[in-house]
Amino acid sequence: MSDKKLLGEERRERLLDLLKTSGEPIKGGDLAKQANVSRQVIVGDISLLKAKNEPIIATSQGYLYFTDPTKDHKYERTIASSHTPEETEDELNLLVDHGVVIKDVSVEHPVYGDLTASLHISNRKEVKQFIEKVRSNKASYLLELTGGIHMHTISASSEETLDDAVEALEGAGYLVRT
Incomplete structure (x- = not known):
């Protein structure tokens, strides 16, 4: 301009x-x-x-x-996760390393109901930017409102990719079975 x-x-x-x-x-x-x-x-x-x-x-x-980075990501799943705030970066990196896009994060708050925030994180650089922004603003993660429990909508180009990401979350101890 x-x-x-x-x-x-x-x-x-x-x-x-x-x-x-x-x-x-x-x-x-x-x-x-x-x-x-x-x-x-x-x-x-x-x-x-x-x-x-x-x-x-x-x-x-x-x-x-929003030019949908998930246009080739025809498969979507909502997963429940639980971990400490300090483990957030590890969880997000684990997901993007498996080729998924983390579309959002949501929690069920006892007063406000469902709270959802758009993330649209698809790679480690975006994970790092998100974590740095939270830290520099001294902001809290939504999971801190619910003792660590939260949901993510994730998308990928195949069901197999989603399955692999979910399996990795489970292996890391982050997946909550519903």
Whole structure:
């Protein structure tokens, strides 16, 4: 973008172009700097774009135009896992090393019900970025609300890949049998 403040529809079109061509999440603050507006304006713009059915998702790494990395991942499964916060990186690496995409994490909270957060983690670099973001923000993992128990939706290109990942989770002692 430029030093010039972009207005309304022109700004949203430019944001959409940036998100579509990036291939990686872009932080709201970075989009705001490029558009020469506040982060709050970007939040509003993203909401308007979503209202127009643009597949933009907010991840822990920033906004992402969702070109489905799982389009070849026709198989999906929800698994229950339990471990300590310190074991999170190991669990996520174990899954991506088996060729699955970790689409989300969810917990069943006694007051709020089901809480789900989009992750869309597919490789070790994304695992590292997620872990670093949690640490740098001194944030808690959702599993801390439930004594370690949580669910992941995972996807892969075959049932065999999902089976292998689940078997590896079980071998590591992370799988909860339902």
